[in-house]
Amino acid sequence: MRYSACMTAAQGERRLRIPHVGVRSPARIGRALRSVRTNAGITQAELAERAKVSREVVSRIESGHHSPRADTLAALLSALDYDIAFLPRPRQATT
Numbered sequence: 001m002r003y004s005a006c007m008t009a010a011q012g013e014r015r016l017r018i019p020h021v022g023v024r025s026p027a028r029i030g031r032a033l034r035s036v037r038t039n040a041g042i043t044q045a046e047l048a049e050r051a052k053v054s055r056e057v058v059s060r061i062e063s064g065h066h067s068p069r070a071d072t073l074a075a076l077l078s079a080l081d082y083d084i085a086f087l088p089r090p091r092q093a094t095t
Contacts (some may be wrong), residue, residue: 027064029073034062036080050079 060066
């Protein structure tokens with residue numbers, strides 16, 4: 001499974017899509033956040049200032065060493081002009 005950053009044309013909204021992985025892996029969330037931040041061309045320090053969190057928090061999340069609280073993740077994504085969309089759990093075939 002992969003994450004993706006996308007723009008929905010109809011609404012003009014940018015969303016970060018993170019596939020279902022049971023409880024979302026901090027490493028996957030970190031990779032997704034880093035991808036969006038680097039594509040925006042800003043540093044961890046700039047993102048931290050915009051989101052009103054420390055640079056260390058951004059670093060720990062991006063490295064997968066910290067699982068962010070929902071409000072922290074929302075603040076980071078808002079600072080990047082993104083919303084978050086989690087993909088639903090794939091249905092398992094029943095036998």
